Structure formats: C-alpha cells, structure tokens
Amino acid sequence: MDPTSEPQLIDDDDDDTMATHSILITHSGKSHTFTLPTHSTLSDLRLQIQQTFSISPEYQKLTAPKLGLLKDDSLPITTLPQPPKKILLIGSSNAAIQDIKLANSPSASTLRKFGGTGPIKPAKPVHRxxxxxxxxxxxxxxxxxxxxxxxxxxxxxxxxxxxxxxxxxxxxxxxxxxxxxxxxxxxxxxxxxxxxxxxxxxxxxxxxxxxxxxxxxxxxxxxxxxxxxxxxxxxxxxxxxxxxxxxxxxxxxxxxxxxxxxxxxxxxxxxxxxxxxxxxxxxxxxxxxxxxxxxxxxxxxxxxxxxxxxxxxxxxxxxxxxxxxxxxxxxxxxxxxxxxxxxxxxx
Incomplete structure (x- = not known):
C-alpha cells in the first residue's frame, strides 16, 4: 500500500474547504479587498463591508462591471468579478446619517434660530x-x-x-x-x-x-x-x-x-x-x-x-x-x- 495516498486525500479536502474568492471594493476614493469562502453570498459580503466602511447593508449600493446594480442578497460571490476589476460601493456611513438626522431635528432648528452654540440635545420623539x-x-x-x-x-x-x-x-x-x-x-x-x-x-x-x-x-x-x-x-x-x-x-x-x-x-x-x-x-x-x-x-x-x-x-x-x-x-x-x-x- 502506498503510504502517501491517505495524506494526499486529506490535503485535497483541505484545499476544497479553504477555497476563497477575492473582491475589490472602492468607496469614496478608498479601496479594500475582501476575501471570503467560495460558498459565501452577497449578504455575507455586505456584512464584511459594514465592518470595514461602517455602512449598514440597507444603505449599501453595489455596482459591478457588466452585472450592474447588485440586488439579490443570495447571489453567490463567485459570480462577482475578482481583482483587478472593481465593484463600486455607494452609501453614507452610519455616523453621517445620524449627523443629518440630528441636524434636521426640531431641537437643532430651535438652537440655530436663537443663536445657540452649545451641544444639540436629541429631539423629543414625535408621535406618529x-x-x-x-x-x-x-x-x-x-x-x-x-x-x-x-x-x-x-x-x-x-x-x-x-x-x-x-x-x-x-x-x-x-x-x-x-x-x-x-x-x-x-x-x-x-x-x-x-x-x-x-x-x-x-x-x-x-x-x-x-x-x-x-x-x-x-x-x-x-x-x-x-x-x-x-x-x-x-x-x-x-x-x-x-x-x-x-x-x-x-x-x-x-x-x-x-x-x-x-x-x-x-x-x-x-x-x-x-x-x-x-x-x-x-x-x-x-x-x-x-x-x-x-x-x-x-x-x-x-x-x-x-x-x-x-x-x-x-x-x-x-x-x-x-x-x-x-x-x-x-x-x-x-x-x-x-x-x-x-x-x-x-x-
């Protein structure tokens, strides 16, 4: 019996489980390469993007060459182009969105009206x-x-x-x-x-x-x-x-x-x-x-x-x-x- 046959099979399985797919994302002039297992989906990629760019998945807009706007979160990432091709990310960070909400709150408007310069308190909840x-x-x-x-x-x-x-x-x-x-x-x-x-x-x-x-x-x-x-x-x-x-x-x-x-x-x-x-x-x-x-x-x-x-x-x-x-x-x-x-x- 060939003593090397069994280790060879283990090595092949190990290669399969470690198979990955790389994706290059660009946002506001910055680029980042994500590497995920080949069984991952677009939804998994969105979670990685959230950790890196601080943009919630619901505010992410991803556009890939030839594919256009990516909408289906169940899409396998293996269908997405790999570097050097880039996928464009559009979206505002969670901090930027909160700043806009705070700036448009009733308390912020009142503060500007009366010339206040102190910290803006959160607006009272509006009953809707x-x-x-x-x-x-x-x-x-x-x-x-x-x-x-x-x-x-x-x-x-x-x-x-x-x-x-x-x-x-x-x-x-x-x-x-x-x-x-x-x-x-x-x-x-x-x-x-x-x-x-x-x-x-x-x-x-x-x-x-x-x-x-x-x-x-x-x-x-x-x-x-x-x-x-x-x-x-x-x-x-x-x-x-x-x-x-x-x-x-x-x-x-x-x-x-x-x-x-x-x-x-x-x-x-x-x-x-x-x-x-x-x-x-x-x-x-x-x-x-x-x-x-x-x-x-x-x-x-x-x-x-x-x-x-x-x-x-x-x-x-x-x-x-x-x-x-x-x-x-x-x-x-x-x-x-x-x-x-x-x-x-x-x-």
Missing amino acids: RVDFTTSSNESKYTFGPIRVLTHLPNPQRSETYLRKLAADPGIKAVMIKHKFSVGMLSEMDPAEHTTHESRTLGLNRNAGEEILLRLRTDRYDGYRDYKTVRKTLCHELAHNVYGEHDRDFWELYKVILKGVEEADWRHGGRTLEGGGDGGRILWEGEERERLLVEEADGGGWIGGSFVLGGGGGQSGNAVDAEDRRSMAARAAEERAKKMKDSSSGTA
Whole structure:
C-alpha cells in the first residue's frame, strides 16, 4: 500500500474547504479587498463591508462591471468579478446619517434660530401612527433621511411633503417590487436649478445615493402639485437602474408610473396633508405651476434629472412662454371664481 495516498486525500479536502474568492471594493476614493469562502453570498459580503466602511447593508449600493446594480442578497460571490476589476460601493456611513438626522431635528432648528452654540440635545420623539404589520421589505426598500432647506420659509411643510411622498402607497409598492433603496430624499432649491431657458424638476445622484425634488414654485409663493412631483420622483427612481435615457430607461419609467397610479387609492385628491394647512386646497401658485407643467412640458429629461423646458426643438405651433403664463393665470382665476361662486351658493 502506498503510504502517501491517505495524506494526499486529506490535503485535497483541505484545499476544497479553504477555497476563497477575492473582491475589490472602492468607496469614496478608498479601496479594500475582501476575501471570503467560495460558498459565501452577497449578504455575507455586505456584512464584511459594514465592518470595514461602517455602512449598514440597507444603505449599501453595489455596482459591478457588466452585472450592474447588485440586488439579490443570495447571489453567490463567485459570480462577482475578482481583482483587478472593481465593484463600486455607494452609501453614507452610519455616523453621517445620524449627523443629518440630528441636524434636521426640531431641537437643532430651535438652537440655530436663537443663536445657540452649545451641544444639540436629541429631539423629543414625535408621535406618529405606526403600522405594526409593516414587512421587513418595507423597511429595507425605502428612503433614508429626509433633508429640507431650513433657510427657506416653512421647512416643516417641506418635510411633511417629502415624508408624504416617501409614505405614498404607490411609491412604497414599486420600491418593494423593484428593490429600490435611496440613501437620502432631499428638497431642491429652485434658485439653484433655474435658468431663463429651463428648470430642473428632479435629480438623482449616483444611482440612488440621493434624490432631490423641486417642491416649491419658482416664486416661492407655494408648493407644486403633489402628483406632478410624484411623477418626477418616479422618473428619478428609474435612474437607480439606468443612467441614460435609452429605451430600457423609458420602459422601466412607464412600469414604475403605472404601478404608482394603480396603487393610488386617493383618486382626484387636491390637498396636501400636514404643514399646518388643515388639508386645504392648493395655493394659487400651485395651481398655476400645475398648468405650466401640463401645457408647457417640453420633455427635456437630461443627465439623471427631469428638466422642464430643456427639450429644445419645439414645433412651430408652440406657444410663447409668456403667453402660457398668461393663459395659466387666467385659467386659475376662472377656476377660483367658479369655486367661490359654488361655495357661496351652497352656504
């Protein structure tokens, strides 16, 4: 009997149990190579990433060459490319997310208002209705912190607006269906994204790291129509998967929009909850803004953002911008007059 045969078998088994797979992760200019057993999955890799980069799995967005955005946590890591090929990690650290939450807390706003410089105490818990039947998917495929512009009037109403969008039944349904997660949902400053030729309605940074939405009217005299902003959000969610406005992008956008509209159980709603408004009818500025979007949308969707009036090349019968504003204003006045007459007649 060959005395070396048995040790040779043991060595082979030992090689099998020690088989590993290396993956190179890059984040914010830093790189780290992870080495895991070949039987590991994407979920195991996420836990290793959390220990190294301090980013919770639910806030991690991983993009691999050819594979694109990695969503299936049960994916074997052996299907992922090895060094020198890199996998891009996008996400905010737990400490950064906590800093943002603290900066947007009521106590922080009060401290800034009265010129305080001491430590900011945690805000008191806000009592909100909690759905205890919420599934784990709803907490995983959702939005991260809400960020509003505190230097503009009524930041509380902006926060209410964004939270309503994040909690919209249709938005929640499509995010779970498509496994979308967004690191941060933010309010866009109209002054920074408006020119004499166009205005940006939404922006998606780094495939879902942050989505910014234009909530306010150009003159800051009110807020834009809810369903119009929600439609913009649908567009930006499609950019979580596709950066370019190609055929695949538009097909996904149509699927998302259809899913949101089918799940919308408030048909014909024209009110905005919260913000101290008592659910009143939209401001005149909002109504005028809605008309401009419906009548003058040139379709200029560019570079991961929804830009109104940036399409160029309008047809010869396109209406002049000033005429559109005049028509929109007259239409709003006529509707307001009819509503006033109707209210007087039923009083």
